[in-house]
Amino acid sequence: MLHTQIEHEEVVERYVRNQLAPEDRQAFEEHYFTCDECFEKVEAMERLVAGVQELARRGELGDTERQSRAPYGWLWWAFAGTSLAMMALAVATGWAFLYEIPTLKRTLIAYGATPPPQQSSIVTISLGPMPEANVPLAMLQATRGEQSTTAALPADARQLILWVELGATRYRSYRMEIDSPKGQKLLTIDGLSRGPYGALAASIPTKSLQPGVYRVKLVGQTPPPASLVSEYRLRILKP
Amino acid sequence: MPGATESEVLAGIQRGGADSEAALYEKYSARVYYLALREAKSRQDAEDIRAETFLRVLQAIRKGQVRSAEALPAFILGVARNVIRELYARRRQMGDAVPAEEADLTTPSHERNFLDQEVRVAVRRTMDRLKPRERRVLCMLFYEELGTEEVARQASIAPERVRLVKSRALKHFRELHRRLTSS
Numbered sequence: 001m002l003h004t005q006i007e008h009e010e011v012v013e014r015y016v017r018n019q020l021a022p023e024d025r026q027a028f029e030e031h032y033f034t035c036d037e038c039f040e041k042v043e044a045m046e047r048l049v050a051g052v053q054e055l056a057r058r059g060e061l062g063d064t065e066r067q068s069r070a071p072y073g074w075l076w077w078a079f080a081g082t083s084l085a086m087m088a089l090a091v092a093t094g095w096a097f098l099y100e101i102p103t104l105k106r107t108l109i110a111y112g113a114t115p116p117p118q119q120s121s122i123v124t125i126s127l128g129p130m131p132e133a134n135v136p137l138a139m140l141q142a143t144r145g146e147q148s149t150t151a152a153l154p155a156d157a158r159q160l161i162l163w164v165e166l167g168a169t170r171y172r173s174y175r176m177e178i179d180s181p182k183g184q185k186l187l188t189i190d191g192l193s194r195g196p197y198g199a200l201a202a203s204i205p206t207k208s209l210q211p212g213v214y215r216v217k218l219v220g221q222t223p224p225p226a227s228l229v230s231e232y233r234l235r236i237l238k239p
Numbered sequence: 240m241p242g243a244t245e246s247e248v249l250a251g252i253q254r255g256g257a258d259s260e261a262a263l264y265e266k267y268s269a270r271v272y273y274l275a276l277r278e279a280k281s282r283q284d285a286e287d288i289r290a291e292t293f294l295r296v297l298q299a300i301r302k303g304q305v306r307s308a309e310a311l312p313a314f315i316l317g318v319a320r321n322v323i324r325e326l327y328a329r330r331r332q333m334g335d336a337v338p339a340e341e342a343d344l345t346t347p348s349h350e351r352n353f354l355d356q357e358v359r360v361a362v363r364r365t366m367d368r369l370k371p372r373e374r375r376v377l378c379m380l381f382y383e384e385l386g387t388e389e390v391a392r393q394a395s396i397a398p399e400r401v402r403l404v405k406s407r408a409l410k411h412f413r414e415l416h417r418r419l420t421s422s
Contacts, residue, residue: 033312051362056382
């Protein structure tokens, strides 16, 4: 690998950010094992990236206005959306009880009909889990390198099933932790245990997943002490 | 053996020279450790990988299995990769776990492994020297993990400008970090 190529193709940065193809990564590793300058650069870039990430994660980059909001941006919008929906529902319910139902009753009486007993106006609607066809499934591969399992989510998918095949461990149950591409805790699923095929399976709502590479950690829970069992990378693609 | 060539180091180790072994370690240990840390994401594992790698490399050199000095860096890299692969395989087989106190699940492993006091100070000073807009560029690149083109589009600047911000920041950081560690 030549220095001109390394400079021109931003190989150092792409290596640090795990964006090189496996063959390019190997070629660059072979290069920096012989080149002091490139090794110094790659170490420096690794540290700089880690440092910037830490400052941003802690919200210490001051005037970069979006960074402190970014990890929770979706949460803010979700909260705002939910609040608006609740307000709309309250207005609609109030309107129905205070205006629409009395008007209908008066109309019924005017036409000589007997109003139904009060309790029959209470309607219970039971919404069970909705069936879903073609649920996407990602089989997480046990690797600690930069390779990731890719899950392409169809636009209408509501759930993503994560499937983890584990070797023998001393644990009976596990906790799955999913970190967003920015390193924020996104989801935690407790009490996972092996199914009849010896694997762990969990479903997660796709609305909480944006395109990017997520880190999935599997922590053994019982018997204590808890410890990290394996770590996976999950790349989410959306249309 | 400061300034010794690869051939001299190789020949020295084959003759049983401890200073040649030290020279080999001096030259490659940081590289092996860095590679191991990137892959294993644990300092303890990285140290184990480094130790095992050098043990195997030295044994191979002493047995005359490494004849060409030019091939030495690639040979060390190959051994390190094998040791890392074996560690993964052993982990999978045993369902081995990283101790909880070492795992520190609240901090991304990347930060945990590559940051120390000098790095933090150098990064902070580097960021302080940048304009807010340039800080924002680095944040988009390294934290939000956007590509150069996308950062340029969002910041309404040319991609070359993004590359310039990156290279200037890296240059400042390297200088500051070098000064901090040498003092």
